[in-house]
Amino acid sequence: MSEPQAGPIGVAVVGAGTVGARVVQQIAEHAEDLRSRIGLPVQVTGVAVRDAGRDRPELGDVPVTTDAVVLAADPSASIVVELMGGVEQAHAVVTAALRRGASVVTANKALLAAHGVELHRLARENHADLYYEGAVAGAIPLLRPLRESFVGDHITKVLGIVNGTTNYILTQMTDEGSDYAAALKQAQDLGYAEADPTADVSGQDSAAKAVILARLAFHTDIDASQVSVEGIESVSVADIEAARAMGFVIKLLAVAELVDGEGVVVRVHPALVPQNHPLSSVRGPFNAVFVSASAAGDVMFYGRGAGGAPTASAVVGDIVTAARNLAAGSRGFAVEPYAALATLPLGRARTRYYVNLHVADEPGVLATVATAFAAHGVSISVVRQDGAGDEASLVVRTHEATDAALSATVASLRELPAVRNVVGVMRVEGQA
Numbered sequence: 001m002s003e004p005q006a007g008p009i010g011v012a013v014v015g016a017g018t019v020g021a022r023v024v025q026q027i028a029e030h031a032e033d034l035r036s037r038i039g040l041p042v043q044v045t046g047v048a049v050r051d052a053g054r055d056r057p058e059l060g061d062v063p064v065t066t067d068a069v070v071l072a073a074d075p076s077a078s079i080v081v082e083l084m085g086g087v088e089q090a091h092a093v094v095t096a097a098l099r100r101g102a103s104v105v106t107a108n109k110a111l112l113a114a115h116g117v118e119l120h121r122l123a124r125e126n127h128a129d130l131y132y133e134g135a136v137a138g139a140i141p142l143l144r145p146l147r148e149s150f151v152g153d154h155i156t157k158v159l160g161i162v163n164g165t166t167n168y169i170l171t172q173m174t175d176e177g178s179d180y181a182a183a184l185k186q187a188q189d190l191g192y193a194e195a196d197p198t199a200d201v202s203g204q205d206s207a208a209k210a211v212i213l214a215r216l217a218f219h220t221d222i223d224a225s226q227v228s229v230e231g232i233e234s235v236s237v238a239d240i241e242a243a244r245a246m247g248f249v250i251k252l253l254a255v256a257e258l259v260d261g262e263g264v265v266v267r268v269h270p271a272l273v274p275q276n277h278p279l280s281s282v283r284g285p286f287n288a289v290f291v292s293a294s295a296a297g298d299v300m301f302y303g304r305g306a307g308g309a310p311t312a313s314a315v316v317g318d319i320v321t322a323a324r325n326l327a328a329g330s331r332g333f334a335v336e337p338y339a340a341l342a343t344l345p346l347g348r349a350r351t352r353y354y355v356n357l358h359v360a361d362e363p364g365v366l367a368t369v370a371t372a373f374a375a376h377g378v379s380i381s382v383v384r385q386d387g388a389g390d391e392a393s394l395v396v397r398t399h400e401a402t403d404a405a406l407s408a409t410v411a412s413l414r415e416l417p418a419v420r421n422v423v424g425v426m427r428v429e430g431q432a
C-alpha cells in the first residue's frame with residue numbers, strides 16, 4: 001500500500017487525435033460523475049501533440065506541448081495516458097511514466113505486443129498500474145474480464161474477430177459481391193480503413209491483439225517469431241461463394257489456444273465459420289471474441305472494436321480504475337507471465353480444413369485423393385464433386401487434424417498427376 005492520494009488526480013494525455021481528443025472531451029463532459037465515482041476530481045494537466053500550432057477547440061484550455069516525454073515525466077500527473085501510437089516514442093513515454101511510479105493507460109496494441117512483458121515488469125517494480133482495455137476490441141470490456149473475471153478458471157482458447165477494417169471488407173464481399181479492391185476502397189471512403197491499410201489487411205494488427213490476448217489468457221510471454229499471420233489480400237469472391245455453398249462465411253480470425261497442455265499456438269488467418277455460428281453474424285466494423293474456459297464454457301464478447309468515442313470509453317474506464325486505486329493507496333492486480341509456456345508453431349494447431357481441388361475427371365481420382373489424406377492421418381468428413389468437361393472440382397472437408405499433417409497432405413496432393421490445381425485451403429473454426 002502507498003499513501004492514498006488526497007488532492008485532484010492529475011492526468012497527462014499524450015496524443016490528441018481520434019482517441020486522445022475524445023478522452024479529453026469525455027473527462028470534461030463527465031467531470032462531476034468522475035469525481036463522484038473516484039472520490040477525487042480528475043484534472044488534465046497537459047496534452048502532447050506533434051503540431052502545437054493547430055487550433056484545437058476540443059481541448060478547451062488544457063496546456064498543449066510537443067514534448068511528450070517531458071509531459072510524461074512531470075510529477076503533477078499521477079496517470080499518464082499514451083494515445084500517440086507507434087512503438088519507439090510511445091515506449092519512451094510509457095517507461096518515463098512508469099519509472100517515476102505514475103500509472104499508465106494506453107490503447108497502443110503495437111507497443112504492448114512488442115514490449116508488454118517488460119512494461120508489466122516495470123509497472124510492478126514501481127508499484128504502478130498499467131491498463132490497456134482500448135488496445136483490443138475498442139469499447140468491448142474484454143481484457144479486464146480476462147485479467148480478473150476468469151482468474152479462477154482455466155482458459156483453453158480465445159478466438160475472435162478483432163479487426164473491424166477487415167471484417168467490413170469481408171462483409172462487403174459476402175453481402176454485395178464486391179471484389180477485394182472495391183470493398184477496400186469503400187472501407188477507406190467510410191473511414192474504416194487507413195490510407196495505408198497494410199497493418200489491417202495483412203493481419204498484423206490482429207496479430208498484435210492476439211499476442212496481448214494470449215498473454216493475459218495463458219499467463220505467459222509469447223514468442224512473436226512463432227506467431228503465424230495471414231491476411232485477407234488473397235481472399236476472392238470465388239472463395240466466398242464456395243464457402244457459402246457449403247454453409248460457411250469467411251472471417252479473419254485471431255486465435256490463441258492451449259495445445260496439449262504444453263504450449264500456446266497464436267495464429268491469425270481467414271477461416272470458414274459455419275453460417276449458424278454467432279461469429280458469422282458479426283458484420284461490418286464490429287468485433288467479437290469467444291473465450292473458452294474449463295468451467296465457464298464459451299463466453300462471447302461483442303461490440304464496437306474501434307473509433308474515437310468507443311475507444312475513449314474504454315480508456316476513460318481505465319483512467320477511473322487507476323484513479324480509484326490511487327485514491328485508495330492501492331494498485332491493481334499485477335500481470336505475471338508465471339506459466340512460462342512455450343509458443344508452439346502453427347503446425348501444432350489442431351483444426352478442421354476445407355481443401356478445394358481441380359482434378360482430372362476420370363475413374364479412380366477420388367480414391368487417389370482420399371489415399372493422400374489417409375497417408376498423413378487426415379480423416380475426411382465430407383466430399384463434394386462437380387464435374388465440368390475433362391476437369392472436376394473436388395471440395396474436401398476434413399475432421400480435426402494438425403496443421404503440419406494438413407500441410408504435408410497438400411504437398412502430396414500437388415505431386416499427384418490427377419490433381420491439376422490446389423485452388424484453396426482454408427481452416428474451419430467454430431462448431432455449427
Ligand SMILES: NC(=O)c1ccc[n+]([C@@H]2O[C@H](COP(=O)([O-])OP(=O)(O)OC[C@H]3O[C@@H](n4cnc5c(N)ncnc54)[C@H](OP(=O)(O)O)[C@@H]3O)[C@@H](O)[C@H]2O)c1
Pocket residue numbers: 014015016017018019020048049050051052066067068082083084085086089107108109110134135138305306307308311
Ligand atoms: N482510432 C481508433 O479507432 C483506435 C482504436 C483502438 C486503438 N487505437 C490506438 O490508439 C492510439 C491513438 O490512435 P489515434 O487513432 O487516436 O491516432 P491519431 O489520430 O493519429 O492521433 C495521434 C496523436 O498523437 C500525436 N502525436 C503523434 N506523434 C507524436 C509525438 N512524437 N509527440 C507528440 N504527439 C504526437 C498526434 O499529434 P498531431 O495531432 O499534432 O498530429 C495526434 O494528436 C494508437 O496506438 C492506436 O493504435 C486507435
